[in-house]
Amino acid sequence: MDIEELLPQQPEGGKAEQKKSPLVSLEKDLELYADSLKEVAIEIKVEGISANPIFIAHQHTVSIGEVILDRKELNTEWTIQVSTLEEFVQKGIINPEKKTLFLKSYKKPEDYMCVFVIVPEGANFIYYPYKAKG
Known part of the structure; x- marks a missing residue:
């Protein structure tokens, strides 16, 4: 799933409210955090903790995983x-039962960060590419 798929869709035949998507x-x-996240993802694989690291992006408090980038400390919008x-x-x-299906869509952690995005309307997985150094 791409980030665009999570953005609010324009209603048919009407004008969309100009509400800025979170x-x-x-x-x-994610652009700002990319290098740190890639390092963490590779470390998790190399240390044998998991072949499938998942980052959780949220603006509240969640009870899964460990905080690695705190929005309050870093003065950013999202905690990871x-x-x-x-x-x-x-x-x-x-x-x-859905684990196999999830693994089929899981992208290489060396190339993409798998992010579980939590917003008030719900939550979903996105894959965000690391930018190639150029």
């Missing part, structure tokens, strides 16, 4: 926590 600020924060596929299955966020 995902605009998320994208800005790190977790794993195994913890998501254990906590029932990913149904064990």
